[in-house]
Each structure stands twice: as structure tokens, then as C-alpha cells.
Amino acid sequence: MKTGAKILVESLQREGTEIIFGYPGGVVLPIYDELYDSSLRHILVRHEQAAAHAADGYARASGRVGVCLATSGPGACNLVTGIATAYMDSVPMVALTGQVPTNLLGNDAFQESDITGITMPITKHNYLVKSAGEVSRTVQEAFYIAGTGRPGPVLIDIPKDVSTGLSADVKLPEKVTLRGYNPTYKGHKRQMEKALQLLAQSERPLIYAGGGIIASNASPELMEFAMLASIPVTTTLMGIGCIPCHHPLNLGMLGMHGTEYANFAVTECDLMIAIGARFDDRVTGKIDTFAPHAKIIHIDIDPAEIGKNKRVDVPIVGDVKAVLRDLLSLMKKQGAHEAWRKKIKHWKQHHPLKCPTNGALHPQFIIRTLSDLVKEKAVIVSEVGQNQMWTAQHFCFHNPRTWITSGGLGTMGYGLPAAMGVHFARPDVPVFDIAGDGSIQMNIQEFGTLASNQIPVKVVILNNMYLGMVRQWQELFYDHRYSFTELPPVDFVKIANAYGIEGMRVESPDDVLPALQASLDCNGPFVMDFRIEREENVFPMVPAGAAINEMIGGHPPS
Amino acid sequence: MKPHTLSILVENKAGVLSRVTGLFSRRGFNIESLAVGPCEEPDMSRITIVVIGDDAQVEQVMKQLNKLIDVIKVSDLTDSERVERELALIKVTAELGTSRAEIMQIASIFRASIVDVGAKTLILQVIGDTDKIDALEKLLRQYGIKEFVRTGTVGILRGSKTVTSGK
Numbered sequence: 001m002k003t004g005a006k007i008l009v010e011s012l013q014r015e016g017t018e019i020i021f022g023y024p025g026g027v028v029l030p031i032y033d034e035l036y037d038s039s040l041r042h043i044l045v046r047h048e049q050a051a052a053h054a055a056d057g058y059a060r061a062s063g064r065v066g067v068c069l070a071t072s073g074p075g076a077c078n079l080v081t082g083i084a085t086a087y088m089d090s091v092p093m094v095a096l097t098g099q100v101p102t103n104l105l106g107n108d109a110f111q112e113s114d115i116t117g118i119t120m121p122i123t124k125h126n127y128l129v130k131s132a133g134e135v136s137r138t139v140q141e142a143f144y145i146a147g148t149g150r151p152g153p154v155l156i157d158i159p160k161d162v163s164t165g166l167s168a169d170v171k172l173p174e175k176v177t178l179r180g181y182n183p184t185y186k187g188h189k190r191q192m193e194k195a196l197q198l199l200a201q202s203e204r205p206l207i208y209a210g211g212g213i214i215a216s217n218a219s220p221e222l223m224e225f226a227m228l229a230s231i232p233v234t235t236t237l238m239g240i241g242c243i244p245c246h247h248p249l250n251l252g253m254l255g256m257h258g259t260e261y262a263n264f265a266v267t268e269c270d271l272m273i274a275i276g277a278r279f280d281d282r283v284t285g286k287i288d289t290f291a292p293h294a295k296i297i298h299i300d301i302d303p304a305e306i307g308k309n310k311r312v313d314v315p316i317v318g319d320v321k322a323v324l325r326d327l328l329s330l331m332k333k334q335g336a337h338e339a340w341r342k343k344i345k346h347w348k349q350h351h352p353l354k355c356p357t358n359g360a361l362h363p364q365f366i367i368r369t370l371s372d373l374v375k376e377k378a379v380i381v382s383e384v385g386q387n388q389m390w391t392a393q394h395f396c397f398h399n400p401r402t403w404i405t406s407g408g409l410g411t412m413g414y415g416l417p418a419a420m421g422v423h424f425a426r427p428d429v430p431v432f433d434i435a436g437d438g439s440i441q442m443n444i445q446e447f448g449t450l451a452s453n454q455i456p457v458k459v460v461i462l463n464n465m466y467l468g469m470v471r472q473w474q475e476l477f478y479d480h481r482y483s484f485t486e487l488p489p490v491d492f493v494k495i496a497n498a499y500g501i502e503g504m505r506v507e508s509p510d511d512v513l514p515a516l517q518a519s520l521d522c523n524g525p526f527v528m529d530f531r532i533e534r535e536e537n538v539f540p541m542v543p544a545g546a547a548i549n550e551m552i553g554g555h556p557p558s
Numbered sequence: 559m560k561p562h563t564l565s566i567l568v569e570n571k572a573g574v575l576s577r578v579t580g581l582f583s584r585r586g587f588n589i590e591s592l593a594v595g596p597c598e599e600p601d602m603s604r605i606t607i608v609v610i611g612d613d614a615q616v617e618q619v620m621k622q623l624n625k626l627i628d629v630i631k632v633s634d635l636t637d638s639e640r641v642e643r644e645l646a647l648i649k650v651t652a653e654l655g656t657s658r659a660e661i662m663q664i665a666s667i668f669r670a671s672i673v674d675v676g677a678k679t680l681i682l683q684v685i686g687d688t689d690k691i692d693a694l695e696k697l698l699r700q701y702g703i704k705e706f707v708r709t710g711t712v713g714i715l716r717g718s719k720t721v722t723s724g725k
């Protein structure tokens with residue numbers, strides 16, 4: 001006989017878990033006692049939200065299921081933002097929470113909160129385990145659900161008496177089968193043939209590539225498909241990295257802060273092939289004017305995404321990798337769409353992203369300098385706001401899973417803890433967190449986790465002393481009325497130093513490269529406080545509710 | 559916009575009903591009626607939900623329902639040949655004298671049965687589709703309805719077609 005806590009730790013290891021991010025408390029004491037001499041690595045964070053984001057960062061960078069652990073009540077509630085963040089971006093994660101003993105459930109017991117009720121709308125599934133004998137089976141199912149189909153977070157709530165309760169080993173099936181859960185992986189042959197027919201007839205095709213390609217590890221297939229048929233590719237914020245930035249077919253990001261040429265191409269294409277992308281409103285702008293001349297093919301593993309926001313002509317439900325492989329096997333080399341590509345080339349030449357150079361310290365320049373310095377040997381994580389958009393626009397990403405950001409929920413405070421998780425997935429490369437001065441202060445306590453574990457995350461704070469993205473909207477759409485968006489100056493280097501972390505303040509463009517180099521030369525974590533142009537904006541920009549070719553801050557029509 | 563009758567086969571587990579109903583409210587749907595109970599499989603339950611929406615909205619809700627791990631099968635019965643029934647219990651004011659006789663006459667036209675006879679009230683039990691029960695309620699209103707209880711609609715396909723597991 002073994003305790004539920006022991007079974008839990010063994011089950012996690014059986015699923016291949018190497019590391020968990022967590023924070024202890026009363027009802028998880030039996031689990032922590034089990035972890036004390038386990039080979040399973042545990043990282044103590046400084047706030048449970050960070051545990052969830054770290055597990056999420058680990059998952060996005062590695063493609064494996066990330067695991068976090070918190071106590072009941074306040075601990076579990078602190079995970080909520082992190083779970084919602086993972087849910088919106090389809091990240092595989094298992095969140096473990098302690099719960100009051102089963103005999104006290106529903107009693108408003110000390111530190112009781114109904115975390116399965118609270119997380120029902122933000123998890124792919126969740127469990128309240130009622131006996132030690134259910135633990136191993138539940139963990140097996142949770143990992144299976146989190147990591148297959150459209151990935152997502154799964155929560156397991158474990159009452160204290162389940163952790164201390166005893167059970168014999170339960171024989172587990174080789175493979176999990178759930179009669180209510182059978183994701184479709186292979187595309188429908190007829191639909192795929194229809195898609196290829198549309199492609200053969202198209203003169204101006206465009207691939208709209210999303211996070212599903214990264215989730216499916218299908219970049220090689222995407223590249224082969226795009227190249228075989230000479231189809232230009234635009235990526236969502238979540239799809240960045242699925243095609244190298246400098247590839248001639250790559251148009252960069254589309255949508256609200258997308259490139260002008262990507263948004264022009266969307267507006268003029270006659271065939272849109274949406275692959276693992278979900279027609280988010282940040283992408284489409286006014287939905288009726290999105291790809292107005294195009295027939296639409298939509299490949300997605302989640303049938304609920306197909307036709308949700310936009311009517312499609314050819315739906316293909318399936319795993320991107322499997323579908324693209326099948327399409328490739330059915331496909332012949334196609335026309336080169338030369339006129340279309342020439343047009344796009346012209347747009348690219350005449351509407352490049354702008355990078356101001358006037359002697360002041362501009363964030364775009366910092367990102368480009370970093371990009372040139374680290375090239376493809378880094379993973380870049382961001383916070384949320386202007387910092388995120390400048391990075392998405394100006395950093396040159398070469399590979400999938402090297403760009404980690406909170407897209408769907410847009411969670412400020414995501415970056416720093418996620419970067420910690422990324423480090424454990426990719427210890428071979430430096431990990432940078434690109435931050436704003438607002439976002440970094442949402443989880444700045446994690447400097448403590450960086451310091452005590454010597455996690456070598458390099459923090460780039462683009463410090464404008466504003467909640468910059470909100471200030472930009474106030475400038476443009478609220479008549480410059482900066483209502484509660486100014487932040488007083490903070491000496492981030494001193495804060496870093498107080499935690500025992502090295503840091504540097506940078507105020508001129510000449511000092512950017514040396515500072516970034518110093519961060520790389522430092523073995524441990526490093527914090528850089530860049531005092532940037534305070535009222536720099538992110539352009540181009542599609543105002544809310546406008547058509548995506550109606551951008552402001554772009555170039556005059558050519 | 560029209561009423562759709564959804565037949566949902568679910569795992570018979572704690573919390574399943576709140577997963578299903580929570581999804582409706584979250585997506586901005588009002589449930590018109592709801593009926594839950596055991597079904598032909600011992601470890602499953604069947605939920606019948608009537609919801610009003612256009613076809614695209616209802617299709618989206620069905621797809622979202624299908625994503626719930628504990629949901630085994632979802633079918634929209636609306637456009638198929640089917641039998642739909644609900645049951646209502648109606649407590650009507652019925653003083654001795656003419657109104658009582660009238661009410662009993664109405665009941666027999668609707669094939670409702672009188673299941674309780676009190677000094678001042680009668681309780682009618684009626685089974686039928688929504689329209690029939692609405693019609694009876696309307697007729698009885700003039701006598702004074704003291705209490706009106708009705709189950710949700712349950713529905714089943716006609717002929718040999720079924721809504722069973724095997725999603």
C-alpha cells in the first residue's frame with residue numbers, strides 16, 4: 001500500500017515529468033513531504049501565478065506537458081490567471097491543487113475554495129479526486145487530455161485525505177480511451193481534394209498560419225507546402241517562428257499590428273488557407289472586410305473553430321501535420337503565382353516596418369540589436385503591451401518555439417515567470433524576457449526565484465514610465481487624456497541588486513549593444529533597464545473595428 | 559431563431575450537469591427547458607435541452623458541448639421526425655359548482671387526468687408537447703391557477719434511428 005501523495009509523484013514521473021513549479025501550504029504538506037527526497041525537480045516560485053506561467057513557458061518551449069502545484073484556497077486561486085492564459089493559447093499543462101479533506105468539502109472549511117468550479121470555464125477538463133486509488137488513473141487521463149488534440153490545461157484537485165490515504169497499485173491501461181474524447185487527426189480526403197482544386201484555380205493564394213502549426217510541430221510540412229505551391233505566408237502572433245523571418249515567402253504578422261504588406265495581401269488574396277489559426281478579432285479587424293475576395297480553406301483540429309467567426313468554403317478537421325502531409329502527397333508542383341508575388345514584393349519594398357533613428361533610444365532599435373546579436377541562438381519571451389508588439393515586429397525569429405508570448409489572454413506579468421520555465425526546457429540557449437515597466441512589476445517578486453536558483457534569464461525592460469500600450473490608445477482615441485497610465489520612475493537595477501541580481505541602466509543607443517553583450521557574458525540572471533523614448537507608438541495599427549487594410553502610421557499609398 | 563431540441567448523452571458523473579449548463583450561460587444562451595435522467599446505459603445520463611437560437615449559433619453550441627470530455631454525444635432533434643413530451647401539474651382554483659365541472663370537461667378534452675381533488679382546488683396532470691400544455695394553461699387561467707409545475711421537454715427520434723453512444 002502507498003499513500004496518495006506517493007502515488008501522485010510516481011504517476012507524474014510515469015508521465016515523464018521532470019520538473020514542477022510550485023508553492024507549499026497546509027493541505028499539500030503530504031505531497032511536499034513526498035517531493036522532499038524525490039528525484040522529481042521542484043522549483044519554489046514566489047507567487048503561485050508564476051508557477052502556472054512557468055509551467056506554461058516550459059510547455060511552450062518544449063512541447064511537453066508543464067506541471068504546477070499549489071495549495072488549496074488562496075494558492076489555488078492564485079493559479080487562475082495562469083491557467084486561463086494557458087487555456088486561451090492552447091498550452092498543455094497539468095495544474096495540481098490541494099483541497100480540504102473530503103469530509104469538509106462544501107463546509108467553507110479553512111482555505112477551501114471550489115477550484116474545480118472556478119476553473120471549469122478555463123480548463124480543458126478538471127478533476128476532484130475522491131480516493132487514493134483514483135490518483136494514478138486521473139493523472140494518466142489528465143496528461144492525455146492536456147497533451148492531445150487541441151492542447152490545454154487540466155486541473156486535478158486533491159483533498160488532503162486523498163494524499164494521506166492508502167491504496168494498492170492500480171493497473172493502468174497502456175493507452176487511455178475516453179468515449180467522450182476522440183480528436184480527429186486525419187483530414188477528410190474529399191475535403192482535401194476540394195482544397196487542392198481551389199488552390200489549382202487560385203491566382204493569389206495566401207497562407208494564414210497560426211499557433212496550431214507550432215503546437216503540431218508542423219513547420220517543416222508548412223514550409224514544404226508553401227514552397228511547392230509558391231504560396232506567401234503570413235503568421236499570427238502565435239504562429240511566429242513557423243517560417244523563418246527572412247524567407248522570401250514570409251510576410252510577417254498580420255492583424256492589428258501586422259505589417260502593411262501582410263494586411264494588403266489578406267485584403268487582395270483570392271484564396272486564404274488558414275492553418276491552425278482561429279480568426280481572432282485582433283487579426284481580422286472588421287470581420288466582413290477580412291479577406292473579402294477570398295475563398296477560405298480552414299485546417300484546424302478543433303471543429304468548433306471552423307466557421308466560428310467567418311464562413312469557410314472548405315473545412316478540414318485534423319492535425320495540421322497529418323493534413324499537410326496528406327495534401328503534399330496528393331499535390332503536384334503548382335504555378336508560381338508570379339504576378340501576385342511581384343505585387344507582394346513591391347509592397348514589401350515600399351511599406352517596410354519603420355525603425356526610427358534620430359539619436360534617441362528607440363525600442364525598435366533595441367530589439368533589432370538583440371536580434372542581430374543572438375541570431376537564432378535564443379528563446380525570446382515577452383510581457384504584454386508595446387514591448388510585445390515591438391518584439392513581434394522587429395525580432396527576426398528563425399525557429400518554432402523560440403517566441404513565447406501570451407496572445408489570447410494578454411496577461412501582463414506572464415513573461416518573467418514563463419521565461420523561467422523556458423530556461424528549464426531550453427537550458428542550451430539564453431532566454432530573454434522583453435518587458436515593459438508596467439508588466440515587469442506584475443511578477444517582479446520572481447527575481448527571487450531567478451536569484452536563488454541562478455536561472456540565467458536576461459530581462460530587457462523597455463522602460464517608458466507609462467502603461468505604454470494603453471497610453472497609445474489614449475493618445476490616439478481619447479484625445480491625449482492619459483488617465484492613470486503614467487508610472488513613476490523605478491530604479492530596476494537597484495531592485496535587481498537587492499535580490500542579488502546584476503543589472504545595468506541604459507540611456508543611449510551607443511550603450512545598447514554593450515549592455516546586451518554584458519547580459520550574455522554574465523552567467524546568471526541579468527536585468528537591463530532601458531530608458532526609452534517615452535511616447536513611442538507601435539505602428540502600423542488597425543484601429544479597433546476598422547478593416548485591416550485601413551492602417552494608421554504606415555506609409556502613403558504606393 | 560427557433561427552438562432547438564438537443565439530446566445530449568453524458569457520463570453519469572458528479573458535476574456534469576454544471577459543465578453543460580455553464581457552457582450555455584457562458585456563451586450567452588438561455589435554456590428554455592431542461593430535463594435530465596438516467597438512460598438505457600447504466601453509467602450514462604441523457605440531458606434534453608431546448609434552446610432558442612439561429613442554426614449557426616446552435617451549431618456552435620453543439621460543437622462546444624462536444625468538446626466537453628464528459629459529453630459522449632450531442633444531437634439536434636429539431637429537423638427530424640420525433641416525439642416530444644413534457645408533463646405538467648396544474649393546481650387550479652375550483653370551487654364546488656359550475657367551474658369545477660367546466661374544468662373537468664376541459665381536462666378530458668386535453669386528456670389530462672385529475673390527480674388530486676381538494677375542497678377548493680383540483681390538480682390536473684397533463685402530458686403533451688409544449689404547445690398543448692401552453693394551450694391548456696391559457697384555458698385554465700380564467701379559473702385561477704394557484705401553482706403550475708412542468709418538467710422540461712424530453713424527445714426521442716421516431717422509427718429505428720437513435721441517439722446513442724459511439725461518438
Ligand SMILES: Cc1cc2nc3c(=O)[nH]c(=O)nc-3n(C[C@H](O)[C@H](O)[C@H](O)COP(=O)(O)OP(=O)(O)OC[C@H]3O[C@@H](n4cnc5c(N)ncnc54)[C@H](O)[C@@H]3O)c2cc1C
Nearest residue numbers: 210211212236237238255256257276278301320407408410
Ligand atoms: C496587445 C496584443 C496585441 C495583439 N495583436 C495581434 C496582431 O496584431 N496580430 C495577431 O495575429 N495577433 C495579435 N494578438 C494575439 C491575438 O489576441 C491572438 O492570440 C492570436 O491572433 C491567435 O493566434 P492564432 O489564430 O494563431 O491562434 P492560437 O490561439 O494559437 O490557436 C491555435 C489554433 O490552432 C488549433 N490547433 C492547435 N493544435 C492543432 C493541431 N495539432 N492541428 C491543427 N490545429 C491545431 C487550435 O484549435 C486553434 O484554433 C495580440 C495580442 C495582444 C495581447
Ligand SMILES: Cc1ncc(C[n+]2csc(CCOP(=O)(O)OP(=O)(O)O)c2C)c(N)n1
Nearest residue numbers: 385386387410412436437438439467468469
Ligand atoms: C493583467 C493585465 N492587466 C491589464 C492589462 C491591460 N493592458 C494591456 S497593455 C497594458 C500596458 C502595459 O504596460 P507596460 O508593461 O509598461 O508595457 P508597454 O506597453 O509600455 O510596453 C495594459 C495595462 C493586461 N493586458 N493585463
